[in-house]
Amino acid sequence: MLTSYDQAFKTLPKPSIENQDPLYRLFHREGTIGQKLLGQVRKDLADVSKVCEGALKQTNHLRTLMSALTKGQPLKTLFPSKLAHHALFCRHNPSALASIQSAQINVRR
Amino acid sequence: MSVAEWIPNLARRLAQLDHVAGLEGGNLTNIEVWLGGLFFPEAYVTATRQAVAHRKRWSLETLHLRVDIERVNDPGAFIVDGLVLQGAAWAGDKLVLNDGESVRLGASQIRWVQSTESGWPAGSVNLPVYLNDDRADVLFTVDLPFDDSVGEIIAMRAVCLTAGG
Numbered sequence: 001m002l003t004s005y006d007q008a009f010k011t012l013p014k015p016s017i018e019n020q021d022p023l024y025r026l027f028h029r030e031g032t033i034g035q036k037l038l039g040q041v042r043k044d045l046a047d048v049s050k051v052c053e054g055a056l057k058q059t060n061h062l063r064t065l066m067s068a069l070t071k072g073q074p075l076k077t078l079f080p081s082k083l084a085h086h087a088l089f090c091r092h093n094p095s096a097l098a099s100i101q102s103a104q105i106n107v108r109r
Numbered sequence: 110m111s112v113a114e115w116i117p118n119l120a121r122r123l124a125q126l127d128h129v130a131g132l133e134g135g136n137l138t139n140i141e142v143w144l145g146g147l148f149f150p151e152a153y154v155t156a157t158r159q160a161v162a163h164r165k166r167w168s169l170e171t172l173h174l175r176v177d178i179e180r181v182n183d184p185g186a187f188i189v190d191g192l193v194l195q196g197a198a199w200a201g202d203k204l205v206l207n208d209g210e211s212v213r214l215g216a217s218q219i220r221w222v223q224s225t226e227s228g229w230p231a232g233s234v235n236l237p238v239y240l241n242d243d244r245a246d247v248l249f250t251v252d253l254p255f256d257d258s259v260g261e262i263i264a265m266r267a268v269c270l271t272a273g274g
């Protein structure tokens with residue numbers, strides 16, 4: 001499902017300094033978050049697949065992820081990287097909202 | 110929320126953002142927004158407030174939020190979809206009691222009006238709009254008129270709206 005956004009996912013171009021339209025800036029920001037989150041999820045899934053092929057060593061992060069995937073566990077234990085974690089739980093936990101902005105800067109490469 | 114639920118949910122969110130980014134003309138006012146599908150729905154509400162304040166040259170502090178349920182007739186309003194009413198139904202432009210089930214509302218509009226009055230008008234009730242079913246995050250509150258037959262019961266029913274996250 002997510003692969004269909006591989007190349008096609010569009011975000012609004014970065015607003016110019018003159019562009020003060022608050023809605024434009026909002027949707028640009030939303031797109032950036034979505035883009036980063038998608039990249040994170042894709043990378044995690046690709047890594048899991050590499051681990052299965054024996055091309056990559058397991059890390060604690062991947063072990064937790066694979067365990068959650070096979071057991072159908074809630075996503076609390078999934079994608080523990082800062083960005084994904086906060087974006088996921090900002091919906092459930094209002095206090096996470098403030099920290100996502102700083103989390104974006106520290107996003108795992 | 111498990112992976113099986115989360116992935117389709119993320120895909121729907123991205124689809125909305127992809128759609129918005131692909132719009133011609135760049136008019137972001139009259140698009141229908143799935144509020145609960147935004148990563149920061151509160152920011153959307155704030156952005157609409159700023160947009161109206163800027164457009165009409167009103168001071169931010171004097172603006173008050175109005176939500177017209179299942180009505181989209183104001184060209185200057187912002188349209189949100191996916192609202193769910195819990196514990197009541199919507200009929201004849203009023204809240205009416207039901208058996209407690211949730212009702213999915215049609216597209217509704219958000220407006221900002223200039224008003225110095227605080228409190229809410231008589232015959233209406235102030236309801237919270239939560240992000241989702243767990244009722245943990247209040248996005249904003251909204252004044253909605255209720256039917257006379259409902260009376261005080263509405264306050265005891267824990268009626269609320271959710272943004273359908």
